[in-house]
Amino acid sequence: MSLPRTLARFSAAAKPNTASMKTRLINTTPAYPGHIPLNSFENAFLAVGSAVMSLLDPYRADLIAALGETTAGPALPRLRDIMLASPEGRQILKDRPRINTQTVDMNALAQLPEGTWGRTYKTWLERTGVTPDSREPVHYVDDPELAYVMQRYRECHDFYHSICNFSVNVESELAIKYFEFANLGLPLAAISAIGGPLRLNAKKRSILFSEYVPWALKYGSTSQCLITVYWEKRWEQNVDDLRTELGIRDSPARWSRKSSATVEPSAEPTST
Amino acid sequence: MSLSASVHLRRCFARNKTFVRCINSSSSDTHRKTTSFGFQTVPEDAKESMVKSVFDSVASKYDLMNDAMSMGVHRLWKDQFVGDLKPGRRGPMRCIDVAGGTGDIALRILDFAREKYADRETSVEVVDINDQMLKEGFRRFKQTMYHNTPQISFHEANAQSLPAEQFPDNSYDLYTIAFGIRNVTSIPAVLEEAYRVLKPGATFACLEFSRVDNPLLGTLYDQYSFHIIPLLGTILTGDRASYQYLVESIRKFPSQPDFARMIRDAGFVTGKDIDGGAWTNLWGGVACVHTGVKV
Numbered sequence: 001m002s003l004p005r006t007l008a009r010f011s012a013a014a015k016p017n018t019a020s021m022k023t024r025l026i027n028t029t030p031a032y033p034g035h036i037p038l039n040s041f042e043n044a045f046l047a048v049g050s051a052v053m054s055l056l057d058p059y060r061a062d063l064i065a066a067l068g069e070t071t072a073g074p075a076l077p078r079l080r081d082i083m084l085a086s087p088e089g090r091q092i093l094k095d096r097p098r099i100n101t102q103t104v105d106m107n108a109l110a111q112l113p114e115g116t117w118g119r120t121y122k123t124w125l126e127r128t129g130v131t132p133d134s135r136e137p138v139h140y141v142d143d144p145e146l147a148y149v150m151q152r153y154r155e156c157h158d159f160y161h162s163i164c165n166f167s168v169n170v171e172s173e174l175a176i177k178y179f180e181f182a183n184l185g186l187p188l189a190a191i192s193a194i195g196g197p198l199r200l201n202a203k204k205r206s207i208l209f210s211e212y213v214p215w216a217l218k219y220g221s222t223s224q225c226l227i228t229v230y231w232e233k234r235w236e237q238n239v240d241d242l243r244t245e246l247g248i249r250d251s252p253a254r255w256s257r258k259s260s261a262t263v264e265p266s267a268e269p270t271s272t
Numbered sequence: 273m274s275l276s277a278s279v280h281l282r283r284c285f286a287r288n289k290t291f292v293r294c295i296n297s298s299s300s301d302t303h304r305k306t307t308s309f310g311f312q313t314v315p316e317d318a319k320e321s322m323v324k325s326v327f328d329s330v331a332s333k334y335d336l337m338n339d340a341m342s343m344g345v346h347r348l349w350k351d352q353f354v355g356d357l358k359p360g361r362r363g364p365m366r367c368i369d370v371a372g373g374t375g376d377i378a379l380r381i382l383d384f385a386r387e388k389y390a391d392r393e394t395s396v397e398v399v400d401i402n403d404q405m406l407k408e409g410f411r412r413f414k415q416t417m418y419h420n421t422p423q424i425s426f427h428e429a430n431a432q433s434l435p436a437e438q439f440p441d442n443s444y445d446l447y448t449i450a451f452g453i454r455n456v457t458s459i460p461a462v463l464e465e466a467y468r469v470l471k472p473g474a475t476f477a478c479l480e481f482s483r484v485d486n487p488l489l490g491t492l493y494d495q496y497s498f499h500i501i502p503l504l505g506t507i508l509t510g511d512r513a514s515y516q517y518l519v520e521s522i523r524k525f526p527s528q529p530d531f532a533r534m535i536r537d538a539g540f541v542t543g544k545d546i547d548g549g550a551w552t553n554l555w556g557g558v559a560c561v562h563t564g565v566k567v
Contacts, residue, residue, distance in 0.1 A: 036512070042499050049507040062510050 032144045034137045043070050046140065055195055062136045068188035069140040069150060075186045076146040082225050083149070089228035096148050097232055099155040100133045109235060117163075117242050118235030124162040127255070132158060152227065153184065159231050163243060164219075165251040170196065171204045172253060175212035182220025184227055211252045223247035307457055310520025319457045320401075320430075326514045327373075327402040327455075333509050334374055334408065340504050341515075346451075349559045350376055353450060353479045356552070356561065360385030364393030365445035368469060370431045370462070371452020372398045373405025375412050375424075377479075381448070382418055395423045399439075400452075401430050432461035434469060442471045450479040454525040463538035470566045476540055481522040482531075482553070482560035489556045497522070528553070531562055540564030 030037065038046065047070040050063040058064075083089030097103065109122040125131070135154050141147040157176070164179060166172040174196045181189035197205055224246050234242060243249065305316045314322065327334075338346045359365055359381045369378045378396040385391035400406050406426045418424045429435060431449070447466045456462050466476050484490040497519040505515030526534065532542050532550035542564045543549030552561045 039499070042503055045500065046503050046506065049503065053507050060510065063507065066506065 031142060032147060034139055035142070035144075035147070036139045037142060038070070038140055043140070046070050051191065051195070055198070058199065061134070064188070064192070065136040065138075065154065066140060067191065068154075068186065069138060071187040071191065072141065072146075072150060073187060075184070076141065076143075076149050079153070079184060079186075079225075079227050080146060080149050083228050086225075086228040088230045092152065092228070092230050093145070093148070097230075098151070099232070100135075101131065104132065104232065112235060115238055115240070116235065117231070117237050117239045120239045121159065121162045121231075121235075124165075125158070128161075128168045130158060130168060149227070153186070156226065156229075156231065159229075160226060163226075163239075163246065164216075164248055164253070166253045167255050169256075170200060171208045171212060174200075174208055175216050175253075178213050179216035179220040182217045183223060183225060207254075215250070215252050219248050308521075308524045310517040310524065312520075316457055323455045324402055326517050328404050334405065337505065337508060337515070340508055341501050345555070346559075349479065349554050350380055350450060352554060353377070353448075353477070353561055354380040354384055357381075357446065357448070357475065357477055358384070358388075359446060360389040360391035360394050364391055364395075366443065367394065367396045367446040367448065368399060368439070368444045369396050370399045370447065370449040370466075371401070371455070372448070372450065373400035373402055373409050375409035377448050377450045378409070378424060379413070379416060379418075381446075382416075382423055392423070395425075397425050397427060399427045399429050399431065399434070401428065403428050431456055431465060432458055434465050439469050441468050444469050445471060445474045447474070447476045448478075451481070453478055453480055454521050459526075459531075459534060460538065463535060463540075467539045467566055472566055474566050476535065476564045476566065478531075478535075478562045480525060480531075480560060480562070482525065482551075482557050483527045484557040486556050489558075493558060528557070528560055528562075535562060535564040538564075539566065541567050 046066055050060075050067040050070070054060050054063040054067060080093070083093055106122060106125075109118040112119040112122075132155065135151075138147040138150045138154070141150050157180075160176055160180065161168065161172070164176065166176055174193060177189045177192045177196065180186060181193055197208060200208065226246065229246065306313045307316045307319050308314075309319050309322055342349075354377060359367060365385070367378075367381055369375075369381070372378055375398055378398050381396050382394060385394040398406070398409055400409070406428055410426050413419050413424055427438065429438065431452070447470050449462070449466075453459060453462060463476075470476060484493050501519050502512045502516045506512045509515075525531070528547070528551045529545045532545055535542055535550070542562075547553050550562060550564075554560060
């Protein structure tokens with residue numbers, strides 16, 4: 001808060017018997033559970049602090065989340081408008097579905113036929129050992145609807161991995177970040193895409209920049225905006241049809257032999 | 273009113289399951305005695321476990337956070353606190369350092385007595401309610417020459433009711449409590465226990481955050497406390513709620529004259545109610561040293 005405004009608050013408070021003694025210059029009532037309102041200085045401070053700290057300690061997922069929320073800026077309203085322009089996106093905004101093990105029946109997904117999107121996602125979860133329950137809730141976005149858009153993005157991140165058939169090692173995460181930046185335009189994706197490769201060795205960096213990044217930028221920008229996809233309603237859809245519909249093809253992803261070993265040969269996703 | 277307080281607390285501490293269990297068990301009994309937990313009002317019996325949860329989670333990075341929050345100044349305050357007390361000046365002392373988990377004050381007392389008065393008989397018993405903080409202190413003392421000597425010992429106990437067998441009446445020459453008394457549920461209880469265990473003629477000394485009177489400094493301090501410190505907590509330790517509690521508990525602590533009066537009510541004799549008498553302001557009141565003598 002600037003000094004003149006603060007002094008104005010003090011002088012207002014010094015007047016006796018005025019209702020203005022109880023007014024505040026910024027609204028700090030939470031707009032939704034978990035909301036932490038920040039003024040612009042705090043926002044900048046948290047953005048810089050979380051950027052530095054997450055570079056030093058990449059396991060701080062809560063700080064990467066905070067970085068995304070504090071730097072989202074105009075990207076979130078733009079995504080919300082894209083969702084409003086598509087019928088599927090409008091349905092998502094109306095229903096506000098969440099993705100975690102309570103809302104998604106994992107057993108049912110495992111029993112779907114091979115080649116369906118639901119089965120592909122479940123197989124991907126098993127191969128990577130990821131759980132959809134570990135997503136940090138949104139804290140620093142002020143508008144509840146935009147907060148939902150951010151939450152939806154965070155929870156759909158695994159779907160993007162799975163539909164593009166990427167693993168969760170560092171170069172795959174960065175490939176997905178490049179894809180997301182081309183597809184959704186979030187500043188966090190760009191920040192991670194720039195800062196992330198600093199931690200890679202030369203061999204992995206060369207794979208990233210020679211194979212993954214060109215693919216990600218090309219298909220990220222030409223495919224449908226993935227935030228509008230109502231993934232939970234498409235579990236039974238054939239995954240190759242889904243990929244064609246979205247415009248995603250020829251994934252260059254490499255999976256290590258270790259993660260492929262747990263899956264039967266017939267279920268190996270083939271890149272079309 | 274306590275029901276809405278419990279809902280608000282559940283939101284603030286949703287990630288910490290201990291808090292949620294704690295709040296769910298408190299009924300909306302408006303006749304139950306309440307106390308402050310930062311800016312929230314909570315049932316008295318809940319405060320102790322809530323403070324415990326705060327310190328369990330901050331223990332391992334307590335010193336890092338202290339350095340970040342005060343920009344290293346807390347070291348100067350603690351140096352001045354111990355320097356003004358001059359432990360060991362009149363011979364070896366038996367000291368008790370309460371809420372002193374990580375051992376900052378204990379180490380300074382022992383170093384001061386050794387360096388200034390060549391005193392290796394002064395002993396400090398560090399008492400803390402939180403075992404994680406005591407473990408940190410024990411671990412830090414292993415890096416000093418006092419480890420495994422009778423000069424230092426660590427005890428888990430509640431400052432409001434020190435067990436009489438372990439801490440008999442009239443047995444200590446110096447009682448110190450630094451940045452701990454604002455976390456207790458009942459300050460008078462702690463002061464009475466301090467009076468009980470001190471010998472006649474002994475000193476009670478308390479270092480604590482206090483009120484800043486200067487409006488310019490106060491404004492800067494408030495801005496820093498409420499805007500920067502919770503964010504530092506988020507960035508450095510991922511725990512905003514604990515640091516929000518810490519800055520709020522500072523604001524709820526009694527003012528310098530009020531606290532001096534509470535010290536006198538417990539039976540101590542203090543100086544006059546001015547800066548330099550019953551208390552000494554450090555950095556304009558950001559921190560403050562209160563002293564009293566048992567007669």
